[in-house]
Amino acid sequence: MGQVSVPLRGILKLAAVAFVLLCPSYSRASEVSLHGFLQGNFSLNTASENPNGEEFKWAEERLQLKMEAVNESSLLFLKTDFFYDHVDDDTRVELREGYLDLVYDNWDLRFGRQIITWGLGDLVFVNDLFPKDYEAFYSGRPLEYMKKGVDGVKAGLYPSFASFDVVLVPSFTPDTFPRGDRFRSSQDLRGDDPAVTFENTEVAVRAYRSIGERDVALYYYRGFYGMPSVSSAGRLFYPELSVYGASVEGRAMGGILGLEAGYYDSGQDRAGDDPSVPNSSTRFLVAYKRQLMEDFTLGLQYFLEHMHDYSAYERTLPAGFPKADRLYQLATLRLTRFLMHQNLKLSLFAFYSPSADDYMLNPEVKYKFTDNVWAAVGGIIFGGEADGQFGRLDRNDNAYLQIRYEF
């Protein structure tokens, strides 16, 4: 058994703080509940072994405990995972979420580690700049593991004319990319985190309301790209980023149509001539979903990323580097079919990039054996041009099994 690593200290610290803060009030009038699951998750390579020689991209047993204590105006929530990782032969504890909510009539506050998701996309993100775990997705883990928590505070403000979420994150959490020892043609993309300072605090705001029968939202983000860049000195760092965006969604064409756009302002490369920092860009998403027949739905998305100052980019791109397109395009398809009183679910998710000419497919079959036990088997299949984000991972196809007992 390996060592119990750093997150545990965080949990203990948080638990201690929570205990001190909450004990007096919670011991009086609170309802405590405990839920969670036991899970096995195994993902076997089907194209080639890992660079580290292992056959599995992922192999673990996991226990998740969700503890919630509620009283009239506050809530304490801890979601902690304990798992044994067979690939690295390591036992770990991970605090997935741990927060305290204070709830008032027209506002609320959430302190601590929390998962935040917004925007309209299905696995395509424009204005959701909260950290993601792409390795989890590419390794055949349950979808919820694609979202990582942030350590910060979120305020919800609910005046009558609109609702607002204001998020402050003092310590940056980057995206997680496939590890070099488990994924071929991948390297550990882990940069130096920005220093924890007042100026580096990430700010994310969403204002939303309905107009007529449509849901409308405005977004703002100030922080850093989730993917590191390589500086001229060879250092991996997270460039500054501000994003201004909007979305609208409602019924249309017999289904639900959504439009989302975001302007990515790359503060450290406004002229677009620094090859180590991404240029500014404008990103668009059109999303449509509808029911084709009973228990059968279709989802289609088209994503566009238009790079600004493209000529400056072309001019300064070092020789030998693969050149990105001025207009990156990505289409997605999701088909979901329920059978047997929704106990059997067949689904297919496909990414295809017309500009990069590469793709990723994720077919899955999920069955609920009882109200408490389900299992899913599926595949992650990459292909296409070798310099695309999916084509590059061509030799990392895997077949996975997820089995869970929930309580």
Added chain:
Amino acid sequence: MIRTLLAALFFILIFAGGAHALGGAEVAAKSQEAFFYQGGDLKARVVMKLITKRGKERVREMTMLRKNFKDKEQKYFIYFFRPADVRDMAFMVHKYTGRDDDRWLYVPAIKMVRRIAAEDKASSFVGSDFTYEDVSGRDLEDDTHELIKEDVLNGRDCYVVKSTPKAGDMDYSQKLSWVDKENFLPLKDEYYDRGGELYRVFLADEIKDVKGFPTAVKRTMKNLKSGHRTEVTFKEVDYNVGIKDSLFSERYLKQPPKKWVR
């Protein structure tokens, strides 16, 4: 004297005629009102048992909150307790008449509220034998309603109404409803498929008076073809509990007030 008698006879004829003139459409409208619109709002703890032909059970447990708005619009808020994999999931419907409803679902695992694209007419509600329409009602205008006879069901006098969908996109070609003459609750619905064969039966198994509103607290929908059935029990029901408009919002989908979903 004769004039008085004639006048009396005239009124008797008018009233008797009037009583008989209660047409299929009126009975259907009153029945819809009694079954889906009673009270200004409703709060219920609902247990749904999905039972296969062989007797294997799955259980869904939820709190359902409903509020009436003008023009027969309604809002529904449904919070799930069971099964474990949908615990904390919450579901919201803005129901309109004459056009498709808006629906949102909160997925707790990723803390996200998203609109869902499911049509009322032919979608099973959480895998049960009930469709969304069975749960929240069907537009009266979508069918023609005909009063075909009067009948006695379990000792209750009933109107029997035949409802025929105007559009041809439904699973059923017609529905026969036994509507209680006194309280207008549907006591039994029979659904006939396109071939004219009976394939689905709804029964109101137990009616209870809640704050003066007769309420079907036990209901069953049985699919005769598959042998699968769904039994619904309204464990706690209350009307006019003072649900605020603001409850039907993304904020509360994500954080349902314990007062309401307990």
